[in-house]
Amino acid sequence: MAWKVGAAMAVLLGMVGVGVGVGGGPDPRRAGWRETYRPPAEIPFPPENPYTAAKAELGRRLFFDPILSGDGARACATCHIPDLAWGDGRARAATRMQGDMDLRTPTLINVAWQDGPLGWDGKFRTLESVAAMPIAAPANMNLPIPDALARLAADKSYRAAFADAFNDPAITRERLDAALATFQRLIVTGSTPFDRWIAGDEGAIGEPAKRGFDLFNGRAGCAGCHSGWSFTDNSFHDIGVGTGADIGRGRFMPTSVALQYAFKTPTLREIGQRGPYMHDGSVPTLEAVIDLYDRGGIARPSRSRAIKPLNLTRTERADLLAFLATLSAGGSRDLVTASFTAAAPAP
Ligand code: HEC
Ligand code: HEC
Numbered sequence: 001m002a003w004k005v006g007a008a009m010a011v012l013l014g015m016v017g018v019g020v021g022v023g024g025g026p027d028p029r030r031a032g033w034r035e036t037y038r039p040p041a042e043i044p045f046p047p048e049n050p051y052t053a054a055k056a057e058l059g060r061r062l063f064f065d066p067i068l069s070g071d072g073a074r075a076c077a078t079c080h081i082p083d084l085a086w087g088d089g090r091a092r093a094a095t096r097m098q099g100d101m102d103l104r105t106p107t108l109i110n111v112a113w114q115d116g117p118l119g120w121d122g123k124f125r126t127l128e129s130v131a132a133m134p135i136a137a138p139a140n141m142n143l144p145i146p147d148a149l150a151r152l153a154a155d156k157s158y159r160a161a162f163a164d165a166f167n168d169p170a171i172t173r174e175r176l177d178a179a180l181a182t183f184q185r186l187i188v189t190g191s192t193p194f195d196r197w198i199a200g201d202e203g204a205i206g207e208p209a210k211r212g213f214d215l216f217n218g219r220a221g222c223a224g225c226h227s228g229w230s231f232t233d234n235s236f237h238d239i240g241v242g243t244g245a246d247i248g249r250g251r252f253m254p255t256s257v258a259l260q261y262a263f264k265t266p267t268l269r270e271i272g273q274r275g276p277y278m279h280d281g282s283v284p285t286l287e288a289v290i291d292l293y294d295r296g297g298i299a300r301p302s303r304s305r306a307i308k309p310l311n312l313t314r315t316e317r318a319d320l321l322a323f324l325a326t327l328s329a330g331g332s333r334d335l336v337t338a339s340f341t342a343a344a345p346a347p
Contacts, residue, residue, distance in 0.1 A: 027214040037198045039229050043112045043185055049128060049178045051185070054165040059183025061161065062176065067151055068135050070142035071096075076134070076180070079105045085270035086187060091281025095139040102246055104281040109269045112185035116234040120263045120279040121248045127184060128177040145173055152176070189230075189269040190329030197326070205326045212323025215316055220293070222320075224306045225265045231327070236262035237304045240297020241278050248279065250302070260302035270328050286324060290317050 045051045063076045079088045086108040092100040103120055118124040134140045135148055152158040153171045163169040165179060196204035216222040227233050236249040238261040250260035263279045277283040283292060296309040
């Protein structure tokens with residue numbers, strides 16, 4: 001059985017740090033691929049909601065304040081928990097009634113770079129348009145927006161903070177949305193071993209991770225969707241995982257075959273800290289995610305043509321996992337960083 005020998009060879013070669021691709025050594029395309037992961041210099045802010053420090057500070061306060069829930073028990077940070085990479089570590093988000101929602105809480109890391117619609121199925125057109133939904137949803141924060149605005153207006157320090165942020169004391173839904181979005185755009189990934197390697201530090205990641213990088217960009221085809229510095233194309237695909245009643249983007253695009261069961265490509269930043277995985281939390285571990293891609297998921301008309309059985313060797317699976325492990329900052333869990341400067345809106 002020739003394939004068995006091949007796998008054993010691959011393991012051996014892996015141990016001495018030689019590439020397992022045909023011919024061995026790094027993929028000749030590696031340097032070019034590395035260029036595509038250079039970090040951006042600035043956080044993008046939309047011209048209609050430019051960055052100001054006062055707005056961001058107001059947004060930060062609102063994000064962590066349970067004043068925005070009916071019974072004062074929940075804030076945005078109840079589910080988007082900084083210490084859990086801005087998710088909640090659950091398969092699916094918790095309702096107020098001790099049940100589960102249908103969807104897993106996504107991380108907010110690098111949300112400023114999501115230039116397409118937000119939400120697993122793209123139900124939110126812009127970042128500004130998201131907040132009102134969790135605030136008002138009866139199963140979530142359960143506070144009608146007019147009540148939220150009235151509460152804030154009754155609080156002297158919030159009146160002062162809105163006046164500071166908007167040069168005017170009125171507290172409106174648009175301003176609430178704008179402040180929360182401004183704060184969320186400051187949630188950016190910390191510096192990871194991967195970023196240090198991209199910046200030129202050859203010793204920042206090991207040989208298995210470098211081989212995993214070659215696979216990710218080469219034969220395994222992961223970078224076709226998890227592309228660029230944020231590891232997402234901000235688009236929607238069926239990778240052959242969802243089986244429930246939720247057909248994702250297909251709900252809005254019923255005539256597109258490719259968008260049935262299509263969900264948004266998530267960032268892979270801090271991925272090791274963010275299980276269980278997928279829109280419905282149905283895949284418990286990263287090993288199981290690699291299994292899924294190795295098998296190629298459920299074959300059906302909507303499944304992306306980029307998804308097919310990969311027949312990875314044991315070393316290749318380990319290399320992919322080693323690569324994914326380099327995408328976490330480790331240590332400091334405070335991923336709100338001031339190392340970016342806010343982009344000035346285009347004149
Ligand atoms: C009960 C937990 C919970 C609370 C509380 C919560 N969220 Fe979420 N959040 C979720 C879930 C679940 C989703 C996915 C929703 C979807 O895709 O339809 C989500 C999606 C988002 C997204 C879209 C992210 C993306 O990558 O597409 C943003 C932004 C967001 N929430 C911000 C907030 C803000 C701001 C608040 C407070 C006003 C908040 N959330 C409160 C669970 C929560
Ligand atoms: C056709 C586009 C596409 C390709 C190719 C692809 N992915 Fe994905 N990936 C997605 C989408 C879409 C999701 C979310 C699916 C869902 O939630 O139902 C996802 C989810 C994931 C997750 C879970 C993220 C989370 O937060 O839950 C990981 C990890 C992952 N992919 C890694 C990989 C690796 C490794 C490869 C290559 C072997 C790969 N992906 C190839 C589109 C793709």
